Amino acid sequence: MADKLRAQQQLEQLQTRYVGVGHADTTKHEWLSNVQRDSLAAYIGRPAMLEHFSVAFNEPQERIRVQFIDKMIQPCGPPKDKEEI
C-alpha cells in the first residue's frame, strides 16, 4: 500500500513539475488542449515558423504571436462537463 502511495506522490510531483504529464483520468479534451498548446508554443518559438504564418496571413509577426498565445488559453473550446461524460 505504501508503495502505491509513494508512486502516487511521485506522479503528482511530476505533474506539478512538468506541464502536460497525464494521469489515468486524463480526458480527451485535456489531452488535446495540451497538444495544441505545445504546438502553438512551438510555432511561436521558431522564428522561421512564425514567419511562415505571418506571410500566409499577411499580418505582422507580432500580431500572429499574440493571436497564438491567446489561442493557448483555450485551444479546444471549453472543457466538457464532468457529469456529461
Place this chain on the structure above:
Amino acid sequence: MTSISLYSLTLVPPSAITSSIVGQFSGRRQQEIITASGSRIQLYRFDPSAGRLVLITSTEVFGIIRTIKPFRVAGSSKDCVIVGSDSGRIAILEYKTEQTRFVHVHLETFGKTGVRRVVPGQYLAVDPKGRATMIASVEKNKLVYILNRDTNANITISSPLEAHKPRSLLYAVTGLDVGYDNPIFAALEVDYSEADLDPSGQAYREIQKTLTYYQLDLGLNHVVRMWSDIVDRQSNLLMEVPGGADGPSGVLVCTEGYIVYRHMNKAVHRVPIPRRRTPYDDPSRKRIIVCGVMHKMKRDFFFLLQSDEGDLFKVTIDYNVRGVEALKIQYFDTVPVAISLNILKSGFLFAAAEGGSHNFYQFVQLGEESGETEFVSTEYVKGDMSDYPAAYFYPRQPENLSLVHTMDTMNPLIDAKVDNLTGEDAPQIYALAGQGPRSSFRTLRHGLDVTEVVASELPGEPTAVWTAKLAAEDTFDAYIVLSFTNGTLVLSIGETVEEVTDSGFLSSTPTLAVQQVGDDSLVQVYPKGIRHISANKEVNEWEAPLHTMVVAATTNSRQVAVALSTTEVVYFELDEDGQLNEYQDRKEMGASVTSMSVGDVPEGKVRNSFLAVGCDDRTVHIVSLDPENTLESLSVQALTASPTSLRILSMPDSTFVDNSQLLDANSTLYLHIGLYNGVYLRSVLDTITGQLSDTQTQFLGARPVKLFKVMAQDQPAILALSSRSWLAYTKDVNFMVTPLVYEGLEFGDGFSSEQCEVGIVGIEGSNLRIFMINDLSENTKSDTLPLAYTPRRMIRHPNRALFYVIESDNNTLAPDARQELLSTSRKQSDYEDLPAEEFGNPKFTEKWASCIEIVDPLSQEKPARIDLVDNEAAFSVTVCSFAASPRRRDEEEEEEDRKASGEDEESAYLVVGTAKDLSLVPRRCGGGFIHVYKIVDEGRGLEFVHKTEVDDPPVAMTEFQGRLLVGVGQCLRIFDLGMKRLLRKCEYKSRSLNNVVTINVAHNRIIIGDIQQSVTYLVYRHADNKLLPLTDDVVARHTTCVTMLDYETVTGGDKFGNLWVLRCKEQVSRDADEDNGAQLLNARTYLDGAPSRLDMLAHFYVQDIPTSIQKTQLVPGGREVILYTGLQGTIGVLAPFISHEDVDFFQQLETILRNEARPLTGRDHLIYRGSYVPVKSVIDGDLCEMYAMLPVDKKRSIAAELERTVREVERKVAGMRTRYAF
C-alpha cells in the same frame, strides 16, 4: 536497399533578422549592432566614410536563436550579449575584438533542450543597470539570474531563482528602470486555470490580463510578486520607461488601439494610436504596436513605436517629482514594418524589416517642428477608450528620417528555379522574394559585384595594360601604359587622362613589362631590350643579343628577369647607385619560356629570392635568386598543360607556417599558376627550399588563364582572366575564387588614383575599363525587379526566357475593391495613393489582392500584368500544352491554311488555380477556379480563354501527358481542354489526403505531396483510366516542396525545416509499371494506406523552412547537387559524395568537431540536426568548415587524429565547396 551520403552546405545564410540589439560590444566608443538571423549571430559596424553597415563577424551557433539582449555590469565599459535559444541554457557571450569572434563567458543549463512551452528561452529581460536578467517561457517558467563582477572584473552569474506561475501565459516581459533599488521585472500575463475548469465558458470570457511586477530582493536573494493589476485584454507589448534620476519609471503597455502608462500606485495615462486618414479604412481593424525603442538622451528620453502598418509614432512623457503629468503621441514617419528598431547614439535608426531589405536611417530632426497633431493623455481620462473619437493623421513622405543604407535581403524567399537563360558558364538562380509591395523577382548570380569607374573606347585594340607610379613613395599611379601590336601609348592619370609624350618610353614598339624601380626610375621591357628611365629622363638601354627577342619578362621594384627566344633567362638587379646590373651568367631553360614571375621584394630586404619560370614543356621551375646560388634550379613541377601565367604572391592565410619567423605569421607564400587549358592552380611555395606543395585547382573557363596582382579591399588578390574574369582572395580565413559580374577582360592591372583608391584597370576588346570591387563578403549578386504582391509561384515559358509569376496578398484591398470604396466615399474621390513600397497596400480583413505578372529577367521588364477581380487569389500556376483538344485541332488546321511559320509553339496555355473568398482561420472558401489563358505574342501576352469552377482551391497543378493534372483539396484530377470549360477526365480521391500541394510526374508515375501526409506515389493506368496508389510514407510529413531525384527517389522539405530523401522499393516500382493485370487494382491497402511503404534514405534538419528544391548543377564542370531555398532567405545544397573514403573522412571530422568546436549557445550539434527525426546519411558541411576557424594547436591535434596534415584537411574541406557550389 542502397544508401546515399550527402554533404550539406549553406551557400547564402538566412537574411531574416529575428532580433537585433545595439551596444558597445567591442568596448570602444562606437556603437555596434548585433543581429540574430536563423542560427547565426552577426556583428555590424557603421562605416561613416562608406555610409554603410559593415559586417564584422558572423558566427554559426547550430541552434535556434530566439532572442538576444545586451547588458553591461556596473563599472564595465563593454556590453555583453545574453542569448535565449533552444539549448535549455542561458548563454552569455562576449565579443573578443582581437580575435574578431564571440566567446561564451557563461553557459548555464536550466532545462530540457528544444523549443518547448515551459522551457525558458522565448523571452529575455535585463535590468537596465545590468544587475539581473530574467529568462522566461511562454507558459509558467521564469528564471532570474543575478549578474555581477568579481574582483578580477569577470562577470559572475548566480544560480537561478524561480518565479514560476503555473497555468499562466506570458505575453511580454521587460526590466523596469528603478535606479539602484532592487531590480524589478514587469510581465504581461494571463492565468487560464479557471477557464480550464469551467465548462460554461463563462470564465474564459471573463479572463483578465495582468501586469505583474516581480521584484528580485538582492538582500534576501529571492523573487517576490510585488504588484499586479489588470490591464486591457488585448495588451501585447511592454516598454520600459526610464527611472531613477532619468524619469518617472514604470512601463508603457501597448494594446489594441491605444498605449497606457502604468506604474505601481501611480495614475494611469492613455493615448490612442492614431490611424491613417484614408478612404480605405477598415473600421473593424485596430492598430497595434508591433515594436518600439526607447532612447535616452542627456536630459530627455522618447519612444519610437511602430504600428502594424509601419507608421512610427513618437511618444514623450511629461513628468515631475510626483510622477507622470501627461503622455503624448505624435506621428513621426513611416518605415517598413520592422521586427526590431535600434537607435544609435550617433543619430541613426536601424530597422530590421519583417520582409524585404533592412534599412538604416539617419535622424534629420526629431519631429519637434513637424506640425503634426499631438494627442495628449489629459484628453483621454475617463471612460472606455472606444468612447472617444478616433485619432487620425495624414501619412506623408518621411521628413525626420533619411535613408542611409539598405541591407538587401531575400526574406521571405518563396520560390526559386535554377536555369541558365543567359548562356553564361554557370546557371543563375531565379527567385521570388519579399512580402507584399516590397516583394521582388530576383536574378541571382555567383560573383562579386563591381562598380565601373571609367569605360572608354581606345583607338585600337591594346594587347596589354599597366599602371605605374613615378616614385616609390607615391601613393597613386601616374601612368597608364597601353601596349598595342605595333606601339606603346602612355597616358597620364589626373583630372583628365591625356597622352604623355615625354615619358621616356619607347613608343614605336610593343611593351612586355612596365615597372617603377628603385626610388624614382621606370623600366620598360620591350621585345628588343630593356629601357631604364631615370627621373631626369636619362635613359640606359640594354639590348637583347642579335637575332634574339625577349619573350617573357618579370619585374619588381629591385629585380628584372627576361627570357630570350633562345630559352635563356637573363637576370638584372638594382645596385646601390640605382643602376640595373646584369648577372654574369645566363640560365638555359631547355624549353621555350612562356611566363615568369618574381614576387615582390619583402619589406626590409633587397631582393626576392625566388624566380618562377614556366616552360612550354609543361613545367614550372623555381630558380633561386640568392647571391650564394643565383640562378640555380631549386625545384621543378610538372603540369597538365603549359603554364600561360605565373605569379608569386603571399596571401593572408589561416594555416601557420613552420618557419613563420621569416614571414608575416598569418600569410603564406604561394605560387599562382594559370594554365593554357583554363585551369588555375595555387601551390604553397616553401620559403627556404623553394619546393611546391599543397596544390589547389580550379577550372576557370575555356581560355588560357592570365594572372595579375591587384588589391581588393586592403588585401592582395589575384585577378585571373579566362573566358570570365575571376578574383582569388581570402575571405575570413578561407581561400575563395569568385567570378566578377563584369565583362570578360583580356588583360588587367591594379589601379590607384585619388578618385578610385583601390581599383582595377582592364582591357576588353578596344575598351579601357577601370572598376572597383564592391564587397568581398558578398559573393552573390542579385538583380531585383519589383513585384506588386507577395509572390506565390512561378513557371517558366516552355522555351522562352520568360517567367509567369502569380502573386496574392491576404487582408489587402485589390485595385477593383479600392475603386469601389473610392466611388462610394464622395469626399475623397480624388484621393491619391501613397507609394506602396513604404506605406504598404491598404489592409482590409478577408479581402485578397492578386495578380499574374509576366517577367522578362533578361531585359528586367514586366511585359504584362493581369489583376484578378472578385476577391479571387491565385495559388498555383502551370504551363500546359493540351495535346488533343478540339480547339487545338481547329487551330492547327487554320494555321496550316495560313502557313504561319514559327507560330507553332503558341499552342501553350497558362493555367492558374485560384480561390474565391478564402479565409485561412477558420478555413472557409467560396470555391476554387481554374483559369485558362492562351499564351500569345511570343509569350509576352495572355488571352483569357475560360475558367472552370472546382470545389476546393487548386494548390498544385502540372501538365501530364498532354492533359492537366490538378490537386484539388483531397482529390487529384485530370482535366482536358474543352471549348467552354475544362473537362474532368479522371479522379483519384483518398481519405488520407488533406490538401495536395506538390505534384511531380515522370512517365506514368505521379508523385503527390500532401500538406500533412507526406508523399504518395501513384501510377496512371491508361487501360482503365485510373490513378492507383502504389506506395506512401510512414511519417506524416508536412510537405512544402518535393522533387524527383530519379524514377524511384524523391527529395523534399517540410514545414518544420527538415530535408529528406525517400525511395520506393525497387520491386514495387517495377511491378507498378509492368502491371498489366489487375494486381495493383485489387491490391489490399495496408494500414489504411497504399499497399507498400517508402524507405527513408536521408534526413537532415536545416531550421529554415524549405520552400523550393531542385536537382541541378551549379558549377561548370561540377556534379549535380540538390539545391534548396529556405523561407528566411537561405540557399543551400546537399551534394552527393563520390567515394567512400571521403564519407569516412568527413564523418570522422564531423564527429571530432562536434566535441572540439562546440556550438556557442550550448546546443548539442547532433541533437540539433536531428530535431525532429535523427540525422541520417547527411554530413554537416557547415560544421566541417568550422575547422578553419579553430586555433592552430587544436587544428593540429585534429589533423593528427585524422592522420593528415592541417593543410590537407583544410584543402579537403574547401574542395568540397568549390567542387559542387560556391
